[in-house]
Amino acid sequence: MKYTEEHEWLRVEDDLVVVGITTHAAEQLGDVVFIELPDVGTMVSKDDEVVVIESVKAASDILAPIDGEIVEVNEALVDEPGKVNDDPEGDAWFFKLKIEDLSEMDDLMDEAAYKKFVG
Amino acid sequence: MDGTTELHQTPLYDLHLSLGAKMVPFAGYDMPVQYRMGVMKEHLHTRAACGLFDVSHMGQVILRPLSGDVADAALALERLVPVDVLGLKTGRQRYAMFTDEAGGMLDDLMVARWDDALFLVVNAACKDADIAHLRAALSDTCEILVQDRALIALQGPDAAAALARLVPGIETMRFMDARAFGDLWISRSGYTGEDGYEISLPAAGVHDFATRLLDMPEVAPIGLGARDSLRLEAGLCLYGHDIDTGTTPVAAGLTWAIQKTRRAGGARAGGFPGADVILAQLSDGAETARVGLRPEGRAPMREGVALFADGTGGEPIGRVTSGGFGPSVGGPVAMGYLPAPLSSPGTRVYGEVRGKRMAVDVAALPFVQQGYKR
Known part of the structure; x- marks a missing residue:
């Protein structure tokens, strides 16, 4: 598992990068009530706003952690946005990215570094 | 801060x-x-x-009449609010608002009548201004005792x-x-x-x-x-958001708080700041109206979202003043202001969220059944 400073986690599965938000981020957001996912096939660049996530408190964006193509989205979250609070680092992944070179993930934080980052 | x-x-x-x-x-x-x-x-x-x-x-404030007669405090407070305070029975409480000369609202508050005094509860953000306002207007009649x-x-x-x-x-x-x-x-x-x-x-x-x-x-x-x-x-206004100096009690749909005796033809008609504006609106209507709003779909429409008559083009006709997710409703709910002719429940308008026009219908307030024991 790799982590970004935007509190996303990235996990490689079948050569695709699965992206979600961390437990810490989900706790900070509070109860999630709305999620808007990108279209499959969208080409994204790092830091593009790809997911809109609204909690009872506020709206936030989830940014693309890395360049790539959105090849799958987790449609189940649209009907049950609360899954993000229940299982943020498991069932509640947002999208899967196809990226050119998996080594691009090497620059991201590992678990120990992320833990230190959130203090 | x-x-x-x-x-x-x-x-x-x-x-x-x-x-x-x-x-x-x-x-x-x-x-x-x-x-x-x-x-x-x-x-x-x-x-x-x-x-x-x-x-x-x-803010909690007692208005204690210098004369010892609570009716004097009630009449004095009526100089600042369009509400029948004199007619409030001992042991009862009533919703009120401080108005300004333009008919806008400086704050909303609760007024309770005791045997010998009035007890006011005002909003935290407005309390210093409210207390100054009370002192300036009522010190000839009442002690103003901040609790x-x-x-x-x-x-x-x-x-x-x-x-x-x-x-x-x-x-x-x-x-x-x-x-x-x-x-x-x-x-x-x-x-x-x-x-x-x-x-x-x-x-x-x-x-x-x-x-x-x-x-x-x-x-x-x-x-x-x-x-x-x-x-x-519950369809209740939040001061500084749904009501403020730019909204009158009539536009805000708070006319139920203005009893007959303070309206044109009443025993103590007018006599509060902005009475000319508010009494005229009570007879002719206000141009805008506070409405309940139910966005279609799941996306919340929050404070500040501009409202439009059509799905594309045109200028804003109103805006959302409070909005979010209603846990008991199970979906997004909001309140805002629209031109009075577009304020009937069922009217469809559009809110612009993240650059997209989303359908939203005017809805009756409150969104949930009230549980008051009347």
């Missing part, structure tokens, strides 16, 4: 921390926005059982049973009754749309009193986050 200003703390500050509250600055106070349950569960718990709110940041007491609210269908364990007798009060029980000043009222009580008590005793309530299985602490979603579902 700038970082150099020290936030005030309520007498329950330590209790909030011990309950795991997430604290945020609000109206100059460090206040709990939520506890460990989170906003959604706190909201639903209040509707299903009973929630305890710390509202000690609000340094705690204020808590116990809200929800189980509130009466819970509070009656500590204060026998409260269960016979009706909605908007206001009575003293020793040094507890209790009204059957609130800001959630549920049955419940607001309890003013000496600051020194509030920690113990709140703890005894929280020890009851049906009572949970509720933060400002759920307080906001509860009052929004």
Whole structure:
């Protein structure tokens, strides 16, 4: 598992990068009530706003952690946005990215570094 | 708030921390926005059982008539509000608003009538200005006594049973009754749309009193986050958002708070700031109207979202003044202002969210059934 400073986690599965938000981020957001996912096939660049996530408190964006193509989205979250609070680092992944070179993930934080980052 | 200003703390500050509250600055106070349950569960718990709110940041003011006759204080206060205060019976409370010369609202408040005085509860963010306003206008008639007491609210269908364990007798009060029980000043009222009580008590005793309530299985602490979603579902205005100096009581749909005796033809018609504007609007209508809004789909429409007549093009015709997710409604809810001809329930308009026009229908307020014991 790799982590970004935007509190996303990235996990490689079948050569695709699965992206979600961390437990810490989900706790900070509070109860999630709305999620808007990108279209499959969208080409994204790092830091593009790809997911809109609204909690009872506020709206936030989830940014693309890395360049790539959105090849799958987790449609189940649209009907049950609360899954993000229940299982943020498991069932509640947002999208899967196809990226050119998996080594691009090497620059991201590992678990120990992320833990230190959130203090 | 700038970082150099020290936030005030309520007498329950330590209790909030011990309950795991997430604290945020609000109206100059460090206040709990939520506890460990989170906003959604706190909201639903209040509707299903009973929630305890710390509202000690609000202003509490006694108007004591110099003559000793509370009618003199009532008549004096009527110079500032378009409300029948004189006709308020002893032991009863009424909603009111301070108006300005343009007919806008400086604050909204509750007025309770006691045997010998009036008791006012005003918004935290406005309290300094309100107190100055009262002093400037009423010092010839009343002592204006600012109270340094705690204020808590116990809200929800189980509130009466819970509070009656500590204060026998409260269960016979009706909605908007206001009575003293020793040094507890209790009204059957609130800001959630549920049955419940607001309890003013000496600051020194509030920690113990709140703890005894929280020890009851049906009572949970509720933060400002759920307080906001509860009052929004109940269709209640938040000062500084849904009402302010730019909105009149008529546009805001608060004409029910202006009794006949203060209207044209009434025994004490007018005589409050902005009476010409407000009385004219009472007979001719206001150009805009506060409405309930139900966005189609799941996306919340929050404060500031511009409203349009059509799905594309055109200029904004109104805006959202409060909005979010309604946990009891199970979807997004909002309030805002629209031109009066477009304010009937069922009218479809469009809100612009993230550059996209989303359909939203005018809806009757409140969004949930009220639980008041009238």
